[in-house]
Amino acid sequence: MKLKNILVLMVVVSLLFSFGALHERFNIEKGLKEYNYILDLDEMEKLADDSDKSLEYWLGFFKGLGAGYVSLNEETLYSMIEDGKSLSVDIVGDLEKEYEKYSSLPESIKNDMKDGNVDKFDLIVKIHDSETFDFVCNGLKNRYDEDFYRVYEEENNYVVLDGSYEDMIYTDAVKYLDIDGTGIINVNNPVSSKLLLIGIGYDMEKYSLLEASGLKILFRPINYSRYSDKIVDNFIDSINTLNPEQRYVLFYGKEVAGYPSGMGKLSQYMRDKGIVPVMIESGEQREHLVQSGLDSLVESLDYSAIRAFTMWDFIRERIGYYNYAGAEEIENSLYRAITERNIRFIYFKPYMDGDLNYSDNEQLYVDSFASLEERLQAHGIILGEPSDMGNTSNSIVDTFIMSLGIVAIGIYLINGLVSMRSKTNIALAAAAVSLFGLLTYLKPDLAKVTFALLGAVCFSSLAAYVLAREGMKIGNGDLGIFGCMSKAARILVVCTAIALMGGLYSTSFLSETKFMLEMDIFRGVKISQIIPIAAMIVFYLEIIYKDKDDSIIKMAKRVMMSDIKIIYVVIGLVLAYVGYIYISRTGHETSVQPSDIEMISRNFLERVLPARPRTKEFLIAFPALYAMVYFLNKGFKILGGIMSVGAVIGLASIVNTFSHIRSPLYLSVVRSGFSLAFGIVLGCVALVVIDMAYKTFCRYKESLDA
Known part of the structure; x- marks a missing residue:
């Protein structure tokens, strides 16, 4: 069999097994x-x-x-005080510093303090009515051993709780200074006790x-x-x-x-x-x-x-x-x-x-x-009555077979850039399969998270590769504006289908209850977004920008010596800023928040659609793909390259949508579908605007030349 057929077979088999895992997850979500x-x-x-x-x-x-x-x-001692119950609480260490409070204690408690049976970490509770006293004593008796508390019922209803150093609550360290302002000692002052928060009943x-x-x-x-x-x-x-x-x-x-x-x-x-x-x-x-x-x-x-x-x-x-x-x-x-x-x-x-x-x-x-x-x-x-998720997990065998798709796509992409002999491909595939098998057997949980990340990266990069290959076929000036729209739509549909397949494939490794409960999570979100962008740059330079007789050194020189128009710089800076926002807002621990206008738009879409499409996909990335086709058709390879980077952001985003394992599968699919539909419409609008701007620029340039 030819290498390509073997790789396709590996991908098909791995996808079939991944669909089995997705089917189990879908049935769980259907019951919630x-x-x-x-x-x-x-x-x-x-x-x-x-x-x-x-x-x-x-x-x-x-x-x-x-x-x-x-x-x-x-109830706790703290909540009872908040509710106005008739009791008061003091830490023994504090009472020893306050003569009036100390002197009012019963003699039996004072004697226990002298004998060491009550120490500075203990809590003294004075209860002023019999009902509250009975409630506290019964609660302590039912929950704790007798060595934890002492009851002084005959002497004004006192209870002493046996505290420890670990039970104390301290302020931040206070630094004490000498006359020269030099720090002498740091002191943590106790202000309360965790015993105030233990359960009573x-x-x-x-x-x-x-x-x-x-x-x-x-x-x-x-x-x-x-x-x-x-x-x-x-x-x-x-x-x-x-x-x-x-x-x-x-x-x-x-x-x-x-x-x-x-x-x-x-x-x-x-x-x-x-x-x-x-x-x-x-x-x-x-x-x-x-x-x-x-x-x-x-x-x-x-x-x-x-x-x-x-x-x-x-x-x-x-x-x-x-x-x-x-x-x-x-x-x-x-x-x-x-x-x-x-x-x-x-x-x-x-x-x-x-x-x-x-x-x-x-x-x-x-x-x-x-x-x-x-x-x-x-x-x-x-x-109604919420249901638990039940338990589902992927076996070691299923996980290993599913991982074969990563090996196949990885080798295919490498061969797309560097031609390798059959023996080299076989050796590389055997090494990867052996490594994946060993990882799956020894560290199955680590293997699943690793394969999910690699799957996301591989399919996103595959979509970028296909985008570059399709871009290479666009001739200079062969297409009118409607031809560009048609070509861009076909490319977008194909690349989106690859990204959608990648999202489903990568999430299948983590389609287990513990991931759906977020007891464990997909890791490497930012990596899965950055690597496809880097891959797109490599693919674009190698497949589209590089001339047939170019070596890597010649191409590098040509890139470095290219005439860069100001418009390229402006567009590049804008795209760089968009990329920064994109990466910064990926994940949960981020200080970059959506604007009010964006939130209002999001809320509107949520109310009129079953699932809100991702803004960066339909509003930025997919119109950028249309612009890439237009610029390549006009022979502007640098502008086309800039737009290709913007386009792959959206393709990687689709894959990333499925890395949120807690999100139902159907919702992620519907979300991606709306992104595609909106992207096609806005892409066409973008082309009309770009075409008008280009024609205006051409007329202006002609007037200057005249």
Whole structure:
């Protein structure tokens, strides 16, 4: 068989296996058609305090809008103080410095301090009423060992909690200076204790109020790693006794309940009861908030989990943004989270006005809830009971066979630039296949991420190569403006199809539940954008710009000695700026944000289309491809080269669209389809404008020559 046939066969086989992985992922995404709201009780209480309506009213109001759940956090000493309970808390180390407070302590506590049974890291809690005292004591007894706390009931209801150095909360280091201003010592002053934030128990008054509201209650346990095993026992007992129908859990704080020693017990209980953990997306809209033990818990449950979006303050303050009259931009944020990032729970917090007050404008909530529900129905997503994703993963064998396409395309591209003998190609292919096989066997997870990146780069570069080859066929002046439009459209469709295939192929390596949950992510986004641009430059110089009798040195000299018109410099600088913005805005950790005009345009497209096409594709890159064809037809190879770089940005962007694994497959395909359609229309418009400008320039030049 000829080399080309062998390479095509390798690509076809790898694509067939990749489609199998995509099919499993598509079936999972097809089942994720229900979403819901979890009301944050603490925030609902603040809304009630800020308005003239009661908490009961607001819970009923949001239930009427479709909210199905409400979270109930465990009470802490801090929350009890915030709620106005009759208790006060002091750190022993602080009391030892305040004579009046120290002298008012019971003698039994003073004696324990002298004997070393109570030290400076401990927390002294004075409780002023018997009901609160009983609640605290029962909560401590049910959650912690007896060596953790001391009860002084006979002497004014004191409780002492056994703290440690690790429990202390410090200020930033304070530098102390001598008379010459020289630093002598840095001191971290303790200001509080983490013991204020340990779980005490669920407030039964709040529980009864929530139960009466008709909302489904989600207990949120608080972990304290020193006694994690007993905390799990209490959490299990609380659900079995008070909330046996709970099917989701949203963990509170920095750790999962039971971390580290009680994780096995928690996992088994959740598996037996069918309880699904809820993972809150981070503020960067990538991965999830870090909670110790959460990833291992989800893994132990075979990746049974649901993604949630929490309403950060900067989100819920967006009332009246982008010339909207109400909370439309908040609604847009929720819409994107659900449709584009497989979010199925909204951890809902009330909106806030410009003065950071809680908005009690009921019509805002009515309008945005109703509008969001209507827009989501167009995607087949409805209010209901969210489902977990289930578990799917690629086998080692499938991953290896899928990787063969990378080898084939890589060799094809190398041969497109450098002619190699059959033996060399066979040796190169054998070495690559062996290396890929070894990597897949030894480091399967690393192999998948690596192959996804290489696949994205190879297909983007292949699209660039085809673009250069097609550009080479364009004759000087053979095409009129309509001929340029037709030629450009055909090239764009072919190159877009290659990029679309590349996007599907590269994402197939990561079409696993853990990537869809963003417990692991596609890495190398910027690399996958930059390399195709570099490849396009090489392909253009070698295939289009280079004369038949040119050597590399001759071509380099010709490029360096070319007459560069000012217009080339201007266009090059503009394109360089666009490229900078493009690369800077790739990924999530970027300070370069879209302008208000762009956001308004994006929002409009989101409301009228199932998926918003990417701006850089249809507005910049694809018209640049049309301009490349026009300039090559006129014999302007330098301008054509500049435009080819702009064009490949859009082709790489299509591949990159699929690297967002949390985005549903159908949405990425539809998004690329709209980019192509809009790009064809705007490309034609661009050619008309360029042609008019060129003819005007020619007439002006003729007038000067005359």
